[in-house]
Amino acid sequence: xxxxxxxxxxxxxxxxxxxxxxxxxxxxxxxxxxxxxxxxxxxxxxxxxxxxxxxxxxxxxxxxxxxxxxxxxxxxxxxxxxxxxxxxxxxxxxxxxxxxxxxxxxxxxxxxxxxxxxxxxxxxxxxxxxxxxxx
Amino acid sequence: xxxxxxxxxxxxxxxxxxxxxxxxxxxxxxxxxxxxxxxxxxxxxxxxxxxxxxxxxxxxxxxxxxxxxxxxxxxxxxxxxxxxxxxxxxxxxxxxxxxxxxxxxxxxxxxxxxxxxxxxxxxxxxxxxxxxxxxxxxxxxxx
Numbered sequence: 001x002x003x004x005x006x007x008x009x010x011x012x013x014x015x016x017x018x019x020x021x022x023x024x025x026x027x028x029x030x031x032x033x034x035x036x037x038x039x040x041x042x043x044x045x046x047x048x049x050x051x052x053x054x055x056x057x058x059x060x061x062x063x064x065x066x067x068x069x070x071x072x073x074x075x076x077x078x079x080x081x082x083x084x085x086x087x088x089x090x091x092x093x094x095x096x097x098x099x100x101x102x103x104x105x106x107x108x109x110x111x112x113x114x115x116x117x118x119x120x121x122x123x124x125x126x127x128x129x130x131x132x133x134x135x
Numbered sequence: 136x137x138x139x140x141x142x143x144x145x146x147x148x149x150x151x152x153x154x155x156x157x158x159x160x161x162x163x164x165x166x167x168x169x170x171x172x173x174x175x176x177x178x179x180x181x182x183x184x185x186x187x188x189x190x191x192x193x194x195x196x197x198x199x200x201x202x203x204x205x206x207x208x209x210x211x212x213x214x215x216x217x218x219x220x221x222x223x224x225x226x227x228x229x230x231x232x233x234x235x236x237x238x239x240x241x242x243x244x245x246x247x248x249x250x251x252x253x254x255x256x257x258x259x260x261x262x263x264x265x266x267x268x269x270x271x272x273x274x275x276x277x278x
Contacts, residue, residue, distance in 0.1 A: 055195070056149050058174070058202045059206070060206065
């Protein structure tokens with residue numbers, strides 16, 4: 001279930017079966033959640049926000065990816081994308097989204113940054129999308 | 136996408152940065168620092184070549200370079216590069232300027248003491264000697 005502001009969408013995530021060897025190799029739960037969250041965010045940004053990734057950003061640079069609107073005019077029109085994944089625990093998707101938006105809000109002068117949070121612990125999986133302009 | 140974001144150095148910087156993050160997670164900190172330093176060098180080369188009419192691109196690459204130098208524990212080069220990028224007026228986005236200024240403030244505290252400006256010398260380095268000499272000389276002058 002995708003929550004984009006007040007609008008809800010339904011989407012299908014197809015999980016690919018992995019072999020036991022791959023599962024053991026990727027046994028780090030935190031890492032898997034983080035990378036799964038990034039993958040879902042990049043796909044969601046493309047499908048629902050019409051944004052494509054330009055570059056992946058380094059840790060400590062204020063966001064996870066630089067994105068741009070498909071077909072945007074001007075080659076310097078960059079936006080930030082903050083991705084997050086929740087594997088388990090009690091934190092709600094909405095709470096995590098507000099934390100990520102607060103992170104982006106440190107620089108309100110910039111073009112709107114987007115945050116996408118995927119909660120793998122809920123059934124169905126919840127994906128919340130937010131932008132500073134939605135606040 | 137513009138030419139700087141597709142520059143092979145920016146692509147290589149991203150690859151090296153990712154390798155560094157993986158090494159860091161695996162606990163191989165020496166390798167992580169080495170990769171971060173290499174990534175920073177690649178990013179810095181591109182960031183410095185971005186024309187001032189692309190402030191968002193220039194800022195994003197500069198921040199990436201400074202952050203990588205810092206994660207390589209090369210705080211001196213991180214500060215040097217940030218100051219160099221900040222020196223050119225109007226060439227950064229507002230976020231870029233704010234972030235680089237914050238990085239300079241943070242990392243300057245971590246630069247090794249040898250790089251810090253030398254302590255100012257006392258106004259009179261031989262004050263005690265001068266006082267003693269003055270006292271000894273005073274009776275002679277009086278005589």
